Amino acid sequence: MIPRTAAASLSNRLSDGIEPEPNSGCWLWARSTTVDGYGRISDESARGGWRYTHRVAYELMRGAIPIGLDLDHLCRVRRCANPDHLE
Numbered sequence: 110m111i112p113r114t115a116a117a118s119l120s121n122r123l124s125d126g127i128e129p130e131p132n133s134g135c136w137l138w139a140r141s142t143t144v145d146g147y148g149r150i151s152d153e154s155a156r157g158g159w160r161y162t163h164r165v166a167y168e169l170m171r172g173a174i175p176i177g178l179d180l181d182h183l184c185r186v187r188r189c190a191n192p193d194h195l196e
Contacts, residue, residue: 120169123150123162127190135189138162146187166190 126140126148138148148162167180170192174180184194 119150119152119165123165123169123190126150126162133184133186134191135184135186135194136166136191137186138188138190142188148188148190162188162190163192163195167192167195 126138127136128139129135130137138150141149141151143149143161149159150162150165151158152160152165163180163182164174167174180195182189182194183196184191186194
């Protein structure tokens with residue numbers, strides 16, 4: 110889970126980097142991506158200093174991701190950070 114003090118800054122940076130796609134409902138990350146095409150955002154509290162944007166969005170809006178589980182992009186768009194597109 111994201112510490113409360115860091116959540117506001119991370120949330121602001123996340124929303125600043127998202128471009129909604131009106132036809133699909135995807136929230137496309139328009140900044141840094143991994144080689145595989147997943148959105149990533151800097152987070153100095155994270156190991157390695159980076160986190161996946163879809164995981165950050167999910168945790169901010171839905172809560173902690175259970176240990177051992179991975180999120181799946183139902184829309185198949187790796188840059189998408191819309192929690193409604195994740196299971």
